[in-house]
Amino acid sequence: MATIRRMAMSLMLAFVLGCSPPETTEYRVPETTSDGWATASLEAQRIDPVLIQTMLDRLHAGDYAGVSSVLLARDGVLVLEDYFGKWDRDDLHSTRSASKAITSALVGIAIDQGFIESVDTPVLPYFPEYEGDIENWDSRKENITLAHLLSMTSGVRGNEDAMYPTDDWIKFYLDQPLVAEPGSTFSYATSGVVTLGNVITRASDLRVPAFTDTYLFKPMGITEYRWPITNSRGNQGLAMTGGGLNLRPRDMLKFGQLYLDGGVWQGKRLISADWIEQSTQKHATSNLYGEDFGYLWRMIDREVNGQPVRSFEAWGNGGQFIMVFPAFDLVAVFTGENYGKFPDMERPFELIDRYILPAMQ
Numbered sequence: 001m002a003t004i005r006r007m008a009m010s011l012m013l014a015f016v017l018g019c020s021p022p023e024t025t026e027y028r029v030p031e032t033t034s035d036g037w038a039t040a041s042l043e044a045q046r047i048d049p050v051l052i053q054t055m056l057d058r059l060h061a062g063d064y065a066g067v068s069s070v071l072l073a074r075d076g077v078l079v080l081e082d083y084f085g086k087w088d089r090d091d092l093h094s095t096r097s098a099s100k101a102i103t104s105a106l107v108g109i110a111i112d113q114g115f116i117e118s119v120d121t122p123v124l125p126y127f128p129e130y131e132g133d134i135e136n137w138d139s140r141k142e143n144i145t146l147a148h149l150l151s152m153t154s155g156v157r158g159n160e161d162a163m164y165p166t167d168d169w170i171k172f173y174l175d176q177p178l179v180a181e182p183g184s185t186f187s188y189a190t191s192g193v194v195t196l197g198n199v200i201t202r203a204s205d206l207r208v209p210a211f212t213d214t215y216l217f218k219p220m221g222i223t224e225y226r227w228p229i230t231n232s233r234g235n236q237g238l239a240m241t242g243g244g245l246n247l248r249p250r251d252m253l254k255f256g257q258l259y260l261d262g263g264v265w266q267g268k269r270l271i272s273a274d275w276i277e278q279s280t281q282k283h284a285t286s287n288l289y290g291e292d293f294g295y296l297w298r299m300i301d302r303e304v305n306g307q308p309v310r311s312f313e314a315w316g317n318g319g320q321f322i323m324v325f326p327a328f329d330l331v332a333v334f335t336g337e338n339y340g341k342f343p344d345m346e347r348p349f350e351l352i353d354r355y356i357l358p359a360m361q
Contacts (some may be wrong), residue, residue, distance in 0.1 A: 009248040019168035025060040027053050029083040030071075031089075035250060036221045036266060037078040041081070048359040053081060057174075060086055064347045066095070066319060066338035069249045072356065073257055073331045081250070092226055093335045094244040096316030101247035102216075102255060104150055104296035107201055108209070108275030109215045115203040119147035119177025119278075119295075123154075123195065126202050127170060135175040144182045146199065149192040150295035151283035155180040158189040169194050169230060185278035186284040186293060190242035193296065194230075220265050221256065222251045243316065249333050256322045256331035259312070268332050279322075280312040284348070306356045317343040323352065328360045 030039040042049045059067060068087040072080040082088065095102075108157070110116045123144050124131075134141070148154040157176045166172045166261060173191035180187065197208050204211055209227050217225065226246035226323070227239040247255075254265070259280065265269035279295035286292070292299035299311045300323075313323040319336020332352065338344035 025057050026045070027056060027080070029074055030078045032055060035232055036254070037073075037250060038076070038354075039078045042079050042359075043255045045075060045077055045079045046361040047072070047079060048361060051355045051359040055351055056082055060189045064122070064351065066336050067334060067347055067351070068319075068337055068342070069333070069335045070348075070351065071249050071333040073253055075329045076257060076261065077220050078250070078253070082248075083296075085334070090224070090244075090248060091249065092224060093234060093249060093252075094316075094318075095243070095245050095252060095314075095320045095335075096318055097190070098245055098252070098314040098316035098322055099241070099244040099247075099294040100190075101314035102212075102245060103193055103196055103241040103320065104210060104270055105216065105258075105275075107146060107150060107196055108271050109297070110200050110203055110211075112272045112275065113204075115341050116146070116199070120145050123149065123199065126199050127174065130171055130174055134171075136177040138178045140178055140182060141174070146196065146247050147283070148182050149189075149196050149296075150279070151293060152186050152188055152192070152286075152296075154185065154192055154332065155181050155182045155185065155190055156186055156190065156192060158191070160188075160190045161284070163194075169276075170198055184288050188287070194238070194240065197239055201238075202303040208241055216270060219268060219270055220251075220254050222247070222254065223266075224248060249335055252320075252322050252335075253331055253333045256314075256324050256333065260324050260326060260329065260331055302353060302357065304360070309357060317345065319348060321348050323348075326358070328358065330356075332356060 029041050032039045037299045042052055058064060068085055069083045109187045111118060123146060124142055138141045144154045156173060156176045160177060163169055169191055173195045200211055201207055210361045228244040230240055258265050258270065259276055262273045264271055280297050281294055282292035282299060283295065284293040286298060297314060300311050300313055309325060309327055311323050311325045318339040319334060321334040323332040334348040336345055337352045
């Protein structure tokens, strides 16, 4: 009742002053649409509404500048959806490197469908046109497998900024010098994930957007998205699978829910349970924070009320996050505009630690 009175007073004041009513910061149950999400209140899904309302008040007040959306799903039900600044529900948002986790899923699907034998498949045989024309040749490059690209342990120097101006991103990756034995050391290499996308295309004879539509997005009801496409020589129409896939935040949340549910979306299996398990277990140690690194997912250990909580997460520059907390049957998504700004882009970590996880009942 108090909330209704406050809203009525705000509307009356706006009418008297002749201005638009102020944007409400009160929590609202997300709208049920035709996109497949069931919705419910925080209380119905055992989440403390007081903590979440406090978080929303601070977000709308600008205390966490640059965060543009926050969404939560618990037990497969959408319970929180809020946008800040100019952003709204149906806007496509660049996921940046968080989309690497989707590339990982596509590799798993390609293996499930029989297009690729296994993660132990060598990479070089997919690109015979470069034989004899690879700079910084090292015979150990023949030992680089898909598993090495997925776990960022190929031993190839990343050098991402130098990749973008070149006209052939696959050759760029193959030309880079080895800085370690394949499989021995973590080395972040976006070019390796771009190469994974082209492996999918060459194995399946489908370009990445068509492969994704067929095996992942259409079965999940994801119809609005945008892949950045490169004009890489010899690879016209190559999707930028290393980052930058544009999605609605609700659809980012769907992807996290798919993984939380072991590869099943609304009763239909899209990814094998074995791949979900493989890709979210430790295969390397990241050189960022020393966190465990799976197949293009990061495993994070937090503490809630003195108890350890482990998640697996996809991260993107600017504040793009897909976070999955199996212990709470929880998926959280954040988008942000803090591109290239550290530690600003990591503000969702504080939101998770201070408000969201403590609110789980």
